[in-house]
Amino acid sequence: MRGGRDGVRRRRRSNGVDSAVPNVELLAGDWRDHLPQRAPFDLLFFDGGHFDESPEAIDLVVPGGLIVKDDLSPDWEGPDPVRELLFDNPKLLAVELLTTPTTVAVLAVRLGVTGA
Numbered sequence: 444m445r446g447g448r449d450g451v452r453r454r455r456r457s458n459g460v461d462s463a464v465p466n467v468e469l470l471a472g473d474w475r476d477h478l479p480q481r482a483p484f485d486l487l488f489f490d491g492g493h494f495d496e497s498p499e500a501i502d503l504v505v506p507g508g509l510i511v512k513d514d515l516s517p518d519w520e521g522p523d524p525v526r527e528l529l530f531d532n533p534k535l536l537a538v539e540l541l542t543t544p545t546t547v548a549v550l551a552v553r554l555g556v557t558g559a
């Protein structure tokens with residue numbers, strides 16, 4: 444997510460929402476500024492911007508971890524850079540799941556060792 448005056452908002456302990464969920468950290472800003480130093484993650488749900496323009500996001504995930512990319516079209520025709528990144532990538536083993544009659548999600552397991 445983008446936003447926040449200083450680019451980062453931490454709501455932990457600052458309101459009733461996150462105090463009920465102590466292991467949640469809410470950040471606002473460009474993910475590139477905040478997530479690499481918190482990596483690696485076991486799960487990455489990529490819902491921000493164009494995944495095909497962010498191949499470095501794959502390296503946020505620990506080997507054996509899972510990447511979820513939703514909102515793809517099942518009947519997409521022609522080149523699809525998002526599917527190419529996920530399915531033609533030696534770092535990933537991916538499967539496509541029909542989530543509704545008109546939407547698809549891709550689940551991809553990060554293979555190999557860190558930095559592979």
Ligand SMILES: C[S@@+](CC[C@H](N)C(=O)[O-])C[C@H]1O[C@@H](n2cnc3c(N)ncnc32)[C@H](O)[C@@H]1O
Nearest residue numbers: 444445471472473474475490491492493497514
């Ligand atoms: C498809 S929308 C997701 C909306 C979200 N699921 C929601 O319900 O609010 C993509 C969002 O990613 C944000 N975004 C795009 N590039 C980003 C980046 N590099 N870092 C963080 N957020 C980004 C956009 O501003 C937009 O809000």
